[in-house]
Amino acid sequence: MAERQSPERQSPERQLPEHLSPLEPALHPGSHGNFEHGVDVILSETKPGSILQLAAWPGEEKQLISGIRTVTGLTLPDGAGGGSTNGVRSVFGFAPGKFTVVDEAEGLALAFADVVTPAIGTLTDLSHGRTAIRIAGPKAEWVLAKFFAIDFALPAFPLGAGRSTNHHDIFAQIQRTGADQFDIYVFRSFARSFWKALCHASEEVGYEVQ
């Protein structure tokens, strides 16, 4: 693990570089597409301060899950792809023994540094490597179903759960953070292209960018 400066010496705010949105040139707030009869999805960038990927060595999964609960206060339900969210922090499994943890605030990696020890697993800070896009509204499932060959219905994709899949080779992690709301994590370098595609796909139902 890379050396990091101790939190006593510098505040997290000063340590971490500014977040720049790759969507900025393509993000146009307002209503678009076929919205005369109403806006059926809302697209936004959630810009979390921290996006981490945690991985447990085989046999250390329970230790890692308990560490996640200690740091975030979030409990991971049993089962593949299980997750939870409290609106500020979110966590979900995306692969065996691997979890994505997200926080509105910056500096979450620092909080995990002493919890995810080398004996338990690894911590990768992806805060600047992923872009988080939120799609919400009554037609969110409909629009996403055009992108991803997975079942978005609530019984198959419960609240808080996560899924790893991809759209035209753009790898995506998706978490359901509401009955009709999903947060999608994509590689930052593909995010603008993905965003444009998502806007096109939302035109038919009428969409608002916030």
Add this chain to the structure above:
Amino acid sequence: MLITCPYCGPRDVIEFTYQGDGNRQRPQPASQDLDAWNAYVYERLNPAGDHNEIWQHSGGCRAHLKVVRNTLTHEISSAAFARGDHKSGARHKAEGKS
């Protein structure tokens, strides 16, 4: 064709990458047994029917899977994590415990 990933559930084959014949036994890296290396590199069962294969869920959870696929019908009769099994299998072989 759908492969039911033990982590992600049923997913389209487009999310998976074929990693080769699952019947191969890789010799120990230091092995000088040329017949064993020859078998590892070239010998294939090529069955008309059930075939042991290794696939990676590269467009999903990225786990490596042991898959049994019927080469005539493409029916997938099983898909399980390759991880533990192959690791311990290789180790047992090296230690001569079969």
